[in-house]
Amino acid sequence: MASIRERFEVPGKMKTWSLALISIGLAAFIIGFVTKGMSKDEHERAIFLGTLMYNTIYWTLVCNAAMFFICATTMAWGGWQISFRRVTEAISAMVPIFGAITFFVLIYVVFVDKNHQIYHWLSEEAKTDPILKGKLGFLNPTFFLIWTTAAIGLWAFLGWRIRKLSAEADEAPMDNVNGAAFIKQNTVRAATFLVWFGLTVGSTIPWLWMMSIDAHWYSTMYSWYNFASTFVSGMALIALWVIYLKNKGYLEYTNQEHLHDIGKFMFAFSIFWTYLWFSQYMLIWYSNQPEETIYFKHRVQGPYKGIFFLNLIINFICPILILMKRSAKRNYTLITFMAVLIIFGHWIDYYQQVIGSISKDHVTLGWFDFGILSLFVGLMIFFVSKSLASKPLIPKYHPFLKESIVHHT
Amino acid sequence: MAKKKFVVGCFDDEAVLFPAVKKVRTAGYKIQDVYTPFPVHGLDHALGMRETSIHTAGFIYGITGTTTALSCISWIFTKDWPLDIGGKPHFALPAWIPIMFELTVLFAAVGMVLTFCYLCQLAPFVKKHHFHARATDDLFVMVIECTDKTNSSDLEAFLSNAGAVEVKTEIAEDGWWIGRYDKDEMPFETQTALA
Numbered sequence: 001m002a003s004i005r006e007r008f009e010v011p012g013k014m015k016t017w018s019l020a021l022i023s024i025g026l027a028a029f030i031i032g033f034v035t036k037g038m039s040k041d042e043h044e045r046a047i048f049l050g051t052l053m054y055n056t057i058y059w060t061l062v063c064n065a066a067m068f069f070i071c072a073t074t075m076a077w078g079g080w081q082i083s084f085r086r087v088t089e090a091i092s093a094m095v096p097i098f099g100a101i102t103f104f105v106l107i108y109v110v111f112v113d114k115n116h117q118i119y120h121w122l123s124e125e126a127k128t129d130p131i132l133k134g135k136l137g138f139l140n141p142t143f144f145l146i147w148t149t150a151a152i153g154l155w156a157f158l159g160w161r162i163r164k165l166s167a168e169a170d171e172a173p174m175d176n177v178n179g180a181a182f183i184k185q186n187t188v189r190a191a192t193f194l195v196w197f198g199l200t201v202g203s204t205i206p207w208l209w210m211m212s213i214d215a216h217w218y219s220t221m222y223s224w225y226n227f228a229s230t231f232v233s234g235m236a237l238i239a240l241w242v243i244y245l246k247n248k249g250y251l252e253y254t255n256q257e258h259l260h261d262i263g264k265f266m267f268a269f270s271i272f273w274t275y276l277w278f279s280q281y282m283l284i285w286y287s288n289q290p291e292e293t294i295y296f297k298h299r300v301q302g303p304y305k306g307i308f309f310l311n312l313i314i315n316f317i318c319p320i321l322i323l324m325k326r327s328a329k330r331n332y333t334l335i336t337f338m339a340v341l342i343i344f345g346h347w348i349d350y351y352q353q354v355i356g357s358i359s360k361d362h363v364t365l366g367w368f369d370f371g372i373l374s375l376f377v378g379l380m381i382f383f384v385s386k387s388l389a390s391k392p393l394i395p396k397y398h399p400f401l402k403e404s405i406v407h408h409t
Numbered sequence: 410m411a412k413k414k415f416v417v418g419c420f421d422d423e424a425v426l427f428p429a430v431k432k433v434r435t436a437g438y439k440i441q442d443v444y445t446p447f448p449v450h451g452l453d454h455a456l457g458m459r460e461t462s463i464h465t466a467g468f469i470y471g472i473t474g475t476t477t478a479l480s481c482i483s484w485i486f487t488k489d490w491p492l493d494i495g496g497k498p499h500f501a502l503p504a505w506i507p508i509m510f511e512l513t514v515l516f517a518a519v520g521m522v523l524t525f526c527y528l529c530q531l532a533p534f535v536k537k538h539h540f541h542a543r544a545t546d547d548l549f550v551m552v553i554e555c556t557d558k559t560n561s562s563d564l565e566a567f568l569s570n571a572g573a574v575e576v577k578t579e580i581a582e583d584g585w586w587i588g589r590y591d592k593d594e595m596p597f598e599t600q601t602a603l604a
Contacts, residue, residue: 278506408451
């Protein structure tokens with residue numbers, strides 16, 4: 001077999017672009033901080049902090065979804081992902097960085113700014129409010145701090161353990177005994193991550209960070225909905241990086257067959273997202289109780305109407321119609337287009353979930369949102385490319401590598 | 410019912426089968442089918458079969474299901490028998506979506522299964538000839554259809570060279586018939602001598 005390019009070198013252009021995006025983002029952040037963040041008006045500050053919140057939570061969970069993908073396929077004995085596994089690992093290596101940003105933003109909101117417009121449960125009234133009183137065991141600053149720290153810390157730590165083990169597959173060929181031990185160890189670590197993932201992303205974290213903005217309202221679908229949202233964006237991000245590396249002539253072992261399966265994930269989880277979106281909507285629509293419909297009132301009938309339905313068009317109609325055909329999932333251009341669209345669509349979804357609850361009367365989407373988005377995209381490109389370059393692109397002694405090379409859909 | 414002459418080559422390894430398929434095809438023989446004990450990835454490609462269009466059929470069945478559900482329910486609830494259910498509008502689309510979804514799945518699933526059975530000529534009591542009993546166990550059985558010009562002994566030798574562990578020439582029923590394997594007198598078994 002022809003020799004493969006093992007090391008990714010970050011092209012100068014990519015570095016320039018990512019730094020440019022970061023500086024645009026930083027400029028937007030500083031201007032935003034001066035004009036909105038330091039405002040006397042709590043509502044202005046809430047919009048500023050809310051914008052930071054949804055961006056940082058979104059990107060943390062999207063990068064964390066890459067680690068979820070590794071662990072879930074590992075548990076399912078899926079060997080097909082090995083040929084591009086270093087890409088998913090590099091994306092998941094963003095979790096400590098974005099996680100730290102999320103941590104600071106959330107701690108700032110809860111402990112420094114104590115913003116009641118975002119987290120109503122921080123206020124004194126909450127102690128006498130009959131509904132909030134019952135929730136204060138979960139929604140209080142101490143628990144918020146402990147659970148946020150534990151969640152981000154353990155995502156970073158457990159993910160790091162899996163990446164560390166994976167690096168061993170570069171060192172020496174494994175015989176059957178070592179290979180089996182490696183796979184077992186890998187499976188155990190993946191399972192540990194998944195348990196924690198289920199306890200956090202799959203349930204409590206979206207309730208704590210985002211659903212508690214509407215402190216009176218609740219939906220049991222909410223966390224699943226957010227999981228689906230970030231997982232499908234995570235798959236789209238993986239697809240984008242894989243296609244980028246393919247175009248640069250790396251990842252020789254990855255081909256259309258792998259792309260097809262990534263595309264299937266993007267397709268399937270877009271449908272899954274819609275299923276949850278609809279389940280959440282329909283139950284509330286059907287029971288028609290004021291304390292539940294309050295969440296949808298200004299989204300379906302108020303100023304967020306456009307964004308609300310745009311969300312559904314981008315994240316459901318487009319994937320189902322465009323990605324349905326087999327040939328579409330094997331087409332690099334179409335997958336790139338859909339991946340960008342899906343990432344943008346779910347970003348919009350996060351926008352309306354967070355800001356839609358903070359600023360109910362008018363849509364604030366503008367230069368500041370796109371500026372912060374550019375900050376996060378820049379950071380993502382900068383650090384993912386850096387961590388891609390730090391390790392060989394193919395875990396060449398991984399026991400399942402051959403399975404991945406001969407993968408066929 | 411049409412009887413045809415076939416040359417059958419049996420292989421016991423995928424790694425031998427794939428090059429053999431390639432050789433047989435380049436030599437210009439027409440492979441009728443390869444019977445395998447399990448789905449072999451890439452074999453359809455190697456045999457040069459076209460992509461199945463059963464998913465297109467599935468899509469059409471699916472939208473038929475959606476349309477059926479939507480038109481039925483909307484006619485019933487707005488024209489035929491409007492009911493006030495919980496103060497909801499008569500045209501209560503969100504409430505119908507689960508049913509539309511279920512009918513989509515039902516139509517697509519049942520339609521695709523029936524289409525698949527039709528295309529593969531599978532049905533209760535419909536029988537087809539088995540070229541080798543071990544095709545369901547551990548042998549990959551390649552069946553080549555002979556034309557008037559095919560020299561079957563040459564072809565047998567060719568298959569043996571390509572790595573077949575067992576070769577034979579058979580005259581067999583090409584289509585299907587209705588009957589039972591244990592009761593039927595096999596029309597082709599009495600005719601062992603080659604025409």
